[in-house]
Amino acid sequence: MQTDTAPLHVALVIGSNRHGRFGPVVADWLLDRLRDRDDLVPAIVDVAETDLPMTMAPSPEVTAALASVTPKLASADAFVVLTPEYNHSYPAGLKNLIDWHFTEWQAKPVALVSYGGISGGLRAVEHLRQVFAELHAVTVRDTVSFHNAGGSFADGRLKDPSGPDAAAKTMLDQLVWWGRVLREGRAARSYGG
Numbered sequence: 001m002q003t004d005t006a007p008l009h010v011a012l013v014i015g016s017n018r019h020g021r022f023g024p025v026v027a028d029w030l031l032d033r034l035r036d037r038d039d040l041v042p043a044i045v046d047v048a049e050t051d052l053p054m055t056m057a058p059s060p061e062v063t064a065a066l067a068s069v070t071p072k073l074a075s076a077d078a079f080v081v082l083t084p085e086y087n088h089s090y091p092a093g094l095k096n097l098i099d100w101h102f103t104e105w106q107a108k109p110v111a112l113v114s115y116g117g118i119s120g121g122l123r124a125v126e127h128l129r130q131v132f133a134e135l136h137a138v139t140v141r142d143t144v145s146f147h148n149a150g151g152s153f154a155d156g157r158l159k160d161p162s163g164p165d166a167a168a169k170t171m172l173d174q175l176v177w178w179g180r181v182l183r184e185g186r187a188a189r190s191y192g193g
Contacts, residue, residue: 007041008179010034011076015083015094017048022149025156026115027082033168039176045072047093052100073104078179083124085116090124098131105135107191109178111171113144120145140174
């Protein structure tokens with residue numbers, strides 16, 4: 001049996017849209033990890049740059065907003081979702097992006113990267129696992145989390161990258177495995193979720 005070894009197209013979803021957010025710092029670090037690999041081709045989907053309304057009513061503005069983000073999600077073989085933790089969960093803007101889409105997530109793997117205070121965003125990750133399961137997506141087991149994230153970086157660079165770099169490698173290796181298997185599965189037969 002021949003396996004598909006073509007690079008996976010992965011959408012890096014930056015899940016915060018707050019003014020002054022810390023997400024771009026973590027996203028830049030993560031994007032470097034993605035670009036270092038020959039088996040991944042990243043594209044960015046930034047919640048702060050999508051203008052999706054909170055009401056699910058169709059309009060020309062919604063159509064235009066969806067046209068800027070939906071193709072990136074639809075063409076992705078896999079996802080890395082970067083989330084902060086707000087009030088023991090993930091941000092409303094990220095939930096809104098997820099809810100405006102359904103088939104784009106189906107039968108695809110999702111890796112989760114979080115940041116926050118003492119918990120490092122892990123409560124947000126656990127909530128996202130439930131949501132993605134409902135959307136028929138597969139979340140990979142290992143994550144990367146930054147506890148007290150602001151103190152972990154100086155001038156946009158990690159003070160001690162050894163632990164996060166190792167965790168990212170493990171997580172991305174799992175994402176590639178699942179991404180290839182699920183891409184082959186989707187090519188062989190349609191998903192009936």
